Amino acid sequence: MEKQMDPDLQRLLVDIARKRSALTRTQSDENGSTRNPDGIDAWTNAREHEKQIERFELAGISKRYQAITFESIERRGLPPDWDIRQNYKAVKAYADDIQQNVKRGYGLILAGNYGTLKTTMAVAVMRHWMSVQEGGCLMVPMCSLIDNLFTMRALNKEEWARYERRIRSTPLLVLDDLGSENIDQGWVLSKVDSIITERYNKMLPIIVTTNLSKEELAGTYSGRIMDRLRNTSQCLVFTGASQRKVRA
Secondary structure (H helix, E strand, O other), rough: OOOOHHHHHHHHHHHHHHHHHHHHHHHHHHOOOOOOOOOHHHHHHHHHHHHHHHHHOOOOOOOOHHHOHHHHHHOOOOOOHHHHHHHHHHHHHHHHOHHHHHHHOOOEEEEOOOOOOOOHHHHHHHHHHHOOOOEEEEEEHHHHHHHHHHHHHHHHHHHHHHHHHHHHHHEEEEEEEEOOOOOOHHHHHHHHHHHHHHHHHHOOOOOEEEEHHHHHHHHHHHHHHHHHHOOOEEEEEEEEOOOOOOOO
């Protein structure tokens, strides 16, 4: 004969099961997202992280720079180089007024020695812009710009046209390492000229990083283009020593 469970014990177990189920279904965090012991929170956080990485990649921010923010730079500590510290203050001041700077088409030229955190600072500005504004931004490494355009055009003309439209119309464009493109071919310079001219006419800002001096820039690009960049940008010259080995 089967032994019957004590009714009081049965009611207790049913009550415990009901409360556990209710907790699983309804316990919420501050944002109202469901949270339970089965790891829904972990899944949600992982998915949000994936979306953030996708945003960075769409903006052209490579893996090495995806964790860069002004806060992360300051946590790590600025190098003792006076020149880098002063330029950092100027870049951060630009970012603090980023919405107005983008609205009026005002950019930055970060020029000078390699390894002086120019690209790092440019990415920090991008990250700040992404945090305060839903508008787009794009970083383009100049050494691969022409190669990317050629590859896309050969594989998918629609993708190529879409990418070039983004370069010309994204609210904030970063041209990283200007001067590293193959400038021996005249049409390459014409392409760069065309991009800068169109953005100038649309009053869309450009942040330029380059290892070239003012004189080298003037000797490489047309006077008209350099004049447009200078008139719509704050130029900061980095003369400090490379920090790559020091901070590796």
